[in-house]
Amino acid sequence: xxxxxxxxxxxxxxxxxxxxxxxxxxxxxxxxxxxxxxxxxxxxxxxxxxxxxxxxxxxxxxxxxxxxxxxxxxxxxxxxxxxxxxxxxxxxxxxxxxxxxxxxxxxxxxxxxxxxxxxxxxxxxxxxxxxxxxxxxxxxxxxxxxxxxxxxxxxxxxxxxxxxxxxxxxxxxxxxxxxxxxxxxxxxxxxxxxxxxxxxxxxxxxxxxxxxxxxxxxxxxxxxxxxxxxxxxxxxxxxxxxxxxxxxxxxxxxxxxxxxxxxxxxxxxxxxxxxxxxxxxxxxxxxxxxxxxxxxxxxxxxxxxxxxxxxxxxxxxxxxxxxxxxxxxxxxxxxxxxxxxxxxxxxxxxxxxxxxxxxxxxxxxxxxxxxxxxxxxxxxxxxxxxxxxxxxx
Amino acid sequence: xxxxxxxxxxxxxxxxxxxxxxxxxxxxxxxxxxxxxxxxxxxxxxxxxxxxxxxxxxxxxxxxxxxxxxxxxxxxxxxxxxxxxxxxxxxxxxxxxxxxxxxxxxxxxxxxxxxxxxxxxxxxxxxxxxxxxxxxxxxxxxxxxxxxxxxxxxxxxxxxxxxxxxxxxxxxxxxxxxxxxxxxxxxxxxxxxxxxxxxxxxxxxxxxxxxxxxxxxxxxxxxxxxxxxxxxxxxxxxxxxxxxxxxxxx
Numbered sequence: 001x002x003x004x005x006x007x008x009x010x011x012x013x014x015x016x017x018x019x020x021x022x023x024x025x026x027x028x029x030x031x032x033x034x035x036x037x038x039x040x041x042x043x044x045x046x047x048x049x050x051x052x053x054x055x056x057x058x059x060x061x062x063x064x065x066x067x068x069x070x071x072x073x074x075x076x077x078x079x080x081x082x083x084x085x086x087x088x089x090x091x092x093x094x095x096x097x098x099x100x101x102x103x104x105x106x107x108x109x110x111x112x113x114x115x116x117x118x119x120x121x122x123x124x125x126x127x128x129x130x131x132x133x134x135x136x137x138x139x140x141x142x143x144x145x146x147x148x149x150x151x152x153x154x155x156x157x158x159x160x161x162x163x164x165x166x167x168x169x170x171x172x173x174x175x176x177x178x179x180x181x182x183x184x185x186x187x188x189x190x191x192x193x194x195x196x197x198x199x200x201x202x203x204x205x206x207x208x209x210x211x212x213x214x215x216x217x218x219x220x221x222x223x224x225x226x227x228x229x230x231x232x233x234x235x236x237x238x239x240x241x242x243x244x245x246x247x248x249x250x251x252x253x254x255x256x257x258x259x260x261x262x263x264x265x266x267x268x269x270x271x272x273x274x275x276x277x278x279x280x281x282x283x284x285x286x287x288x289x290x291x292x293x294x295x296x297x298x299x300x301x302x303x304x305x306x307x308x309x310x311x312x313x314x315x316x317x318x319x320x321x322x323x324x325x326x327x328x329x330x331x332x333x334x335x336x337x338x339x340x341x342x343x344x345x346x347x348x349x350x351x352x353x354x355x356x357x358x359x360x361x362x363x364x365x366x367x368x369x370x371x372x373x374x375x376x377x378x379x380x381x382x383x384x385x386x387x388x389x390x391x392x393x
Numbered sequence: 394x395x396x397x398x399x400x401x402x403x404x405x406x407x408x409x410x411x412x413x414x415x416x417x418x419x420x421x422x423x424x425x426x427x428x429x430x431x432x433x434x435x436x437x438x439x440x441x442x443x444x445x446x447x448x449x450x451x452x453x454x455x456x457x458x459x460x461x462x463x464x465x466x467x468x469x470x471x472x473x474x475x476x477x478x479x480x481x482x483x484x485x486x487x488x489x490x491x492x493x494x495x496x497x498x499x500x501x502x503x504x505x506x507x508x509x510x511x512x513x514x515x516x517x518x519x520x521x522x523x524x525x526x527x528x529x530x531x532x533x534x535x536x537x538x539x540x541x542x543x544x545x546x547x548x549x550x551x552x553x554x555x556x557x558x559x560x561x562x563x564x565x566x567x568x569x570x571x572x573x574x575x576x577x578x579x580x581x582x583x584x585x586x587x588x589x590x591x592x593x594x595x596x597x598x599x600x601x602x603x604x605x606x607x608x609x610x611x612x613x614x615x616x617x618x619x620x621x622x623x624x625x626x627x628x629x630x631x632x633x634x635x636x637x638x639x640x641x642x643x
Contacts, residue, residue: 339450340487346471347447347481348497348553349504355472358500362491362536 028255028287028319033098037064037109040102049101049253052281052313057220057249059194060140061103061168066110069143071135071165073115078127080120081155085113092116092146096172097200097226100255104198104224107168110142114172117146119153119181127155128373135165138192143169147183151176151204157183158376164190169197173211177204177231183211184371188383189218191248197223203263205231212371213269215242215250216383224253227265229292234263240282241367241380243387244310246275254284254299258292264326267299270367272360273310274387281313288320288328296326303334304363306356357388395462395478395560397423397593403456404438404445415441417618418457423561423593430596430604430629433615434637439597440484442615443565446595447481448474461561476505478560480592482550482567488538494549495519495533498556505557522555526582543570544579551582555589562586563595568603580606601633616640 031049032039041047043055043062055062075083086093093114099105117129133143147157153176161167173183187195195218201209215221227236242250256265271280282301303312316330337359345355364384371377404416415438423429433439445452446459448471459466461477469477489497498519503509510518523532526548538546547567554562564583568576580603587594596607604612604626612628613620614637621640622628 338487341489343447343449343471344483344487344489345497345501347475347483348501348557349472349475350500351472351504352470354500354504358492358497359489362489365491 028285028317029257029289031100033100034105035094035098035108037102037105040105043102053222053249053251057194058103058196059166059220061106061166061194061196063106063140066106066140066142066168067137068111069135069141069167071133071137071141071163074132074134075117075130077117077129080123081127081129082118082120084116086116086146087113090114090116092148092172092174094172096146096174096202097228099170099198100224100226101198103168103196103222104170107142107196107198108144108170110168111144111170114144114146116148117157119147119149119155119157119179121150121152121176123153123155125154125180127153129155129157131157131159133159133161133163133167135163135167138164138166140166140168143167145169146172146174148174149176149179149181151178153179153181155181156373157181158373159183159185161185161187161189161195164192166194167196169195171197171199173199173201173209175201175203175207175209178206179204180208181210182372183209184376185213185223186376186380187213187215187218187221187223189221191217191219193218194220195222199223199225201225201227201236203227203229203231203234203236206233208235210237210239210370212239212241212367213252214240214380215252216380216387218248220249222251222253224255226255226257228257229260229263232260232262234260236263236265238265238267239367239370240269241364242269242271242280243364243384244271244273244278244280245387245390247277249279251281252283256286256297258286258288258295258297261292262294263292264296266297268367269301270303270364271312272304272306272364273312274306276309278310280311282332283315283317284330285317286319286328286330288318288322288325290321293322293324294326295328297328299330301332302363304337304360305334306337306360357385360384360388395425395593397561398460399446399457400460401457402442402445402454402459404441405453405455406441406451414455415452415618416445419619421613421620423595425560425593426591427611428587428594428596428607428609429611429613430598430609431613431615432598432601432629432632434641435599437615438618439615440565443481443563443595443597446479446563447471472504475559480554480557480559480562482547482554482562482564484566484569486538486546486550488536490536490539492537493533494535494537497537498533498553501553502556518556522552525585526552527578528552544572544575547571547575547579548582551579551586555582555586558590559592561593561595563597565597566599567596568598568600576603577606583607601629604629614640
């Protein structure tokens with residue numbers, strides 16, 4: 001196993017070479033990173049990034065050029081937080097990462113300006129920013145958001161996606177030294193929406209990021225979240241919760257890059273599936289590079305299949321280049337709804353439908369309870385109720 | 394006065410070796426206030442009887458009937474049976490992650506009585522029953538059966554028995570895995586609940602030791618899927634002295 005250079009240009013050059021050879025890239029750090037959509041070949045099952053998704057599913061988000069996003073963006077934030085539209089010349093543009101696949105690159109090149117939200121260094125833990133993205137535009141469009149949490153800042157940023165868009169999105173999250181922030185991305189779209197979102201986090205010294213992806217509504221939801229440590233003492237928690245109905249496709253791709261010593265990462269994703277052709281994909285890549293001694297990482301994915309005809313793919317990948325680590329582990333399990341649980345609850349008078357709800361709610365609760373925002377918690381609980389209601393289970 | 398009648402009950406289960414008949418014609422009548430002990434060696438079908446009464450989908454009734462006050466129990470779903478007044482304290486209650494005991498108890502009580510219990514009296518009832526079973530107050534915040542010790546699981550079952558107030562209670566080896574102190578506490582809970590609600594009790598056990606604390610009116614010896622002998626409490630004493638050998642060899 002090679003230890004590749006962690007600077008972007010070098011990786012780009014190397015990967016371009018491998019890409020040209022037409023051989024699937026095996027080593028995670030060697031994957032192509034580029035802002036230029038022309039560097040990426042078509043969406044095809046041959047490449048790991050697209051092993052589960054099809055071009056058809058992406059509904060045009062893998063085209064060379066997308067429209068610029070023209071839907072609503074609403075924002076609520078306390079004093080001190082600033083917002084601005086910035087061009088690619090801005091130092092924050094591209095500061096947290098670069099696209100690793102075609103749809104992300106297409107959105108990157110098509111959104112000339114990015115919506116920059118800055119949390120100042122004196123922002124406190126109760127600083128809550130809500131960004132509402134609501135669009136009915138069904139032509140494939142591109143949006144770029146940058147969250148810049150300055151050193152020592154605290155706070156929560158919530159990205160709330162609604163409507164029926166076909167949206168290619170890049171979200172950059174810059175977590176400054178000693179900053180501690182939470183970012184929650186909620187995909188609660190109408191049933192026709194198609195959404196590809198690449199979310200890049202870069203963590204500074206002793207910083208903490210809690211990132212959560214909640215995917216509920218939408219025809220195709222694909223969220224790729226990556227976290228890269230740039231200095232020691234970083235701590236990232238990547239949480240996810242999803243609920244796929246009949247015909248719905250939800251993909252979550254995670255990548256944690258431990259490039260420096262003494263950082264910690266936890267990945268916990270839980271999903272429920274019901275209905276014919278409900279399909280979820282979870283791919284969790286964790287790379288512990290040679291230099292990343294003292295790394296402590298654990299990733300977990302659990303899926304609960306409520307009905308026949310649903311499919312959950314779960315693929316944890318752990319690449320370890322050094323033995324001098326605190327701990328590294330992963331767990332992945334997809335199970336059918338447990339009939340014994342159902343029997344137990346029914347034997348206490350609870351009807352089947354209510355029993356199923358209790359079990360699903362319980363299963364997802366572990367994630368919901370970590371949100372730490374009562375309003376959102378109750379909204380998500382209500383959304384899950386509605387999901388269960390729709391299926392008539 | 395309620396009555397539970399089991400008539401000529403035959404039950405099969407699917408195994409890897411094909412369909413196997415476990416119960417081979419069981420007849421039993423239990424009335425409100427009566428305590429029946431079913432005793433028998435391993436594999437005699439005692440637990441099958443318990444789960445068949447509760448309606449576990451694993452078991453198929455091929456012949457016979459179960460009537461609760463004349464109503465056909467076999468026609469009812471599992472939850473309908475519970476709402477009709479049947480309760481099964483399970484030997485191996487399953488974990489339900491993420492569902493707290495307090496949420497579970499309230500949901501069950503609401504389902505059984507058809508309306509949500511008045512909050513203040515409900516909390517008082519739960520606390521009172523828990524205190525009596527020597528369960529810590531924080532217990533209600535834990536997830537159902539998750540990380541419970543064997544004793545905690547059994548106390549939790551009996552807590553439900555006290556709170557849900559069934560007409561008939563089937564206790565499936567509630568005494569197994571309990572030390573003497575826990576056995577006493579659990580038995581007292583059963584006696585207290587019975588005193589309060591006058592239910593009919595079907596106590597399934599392998600051992601006689603629980604019968605020191607819960608006095609049966611009738612003892613039935615269960616062998617090879619049928620009742621082989623029945624009598625009063627003195628039959629339990631004889632089993633204590635002689636064991637099941639006499640029946641197994643026969």
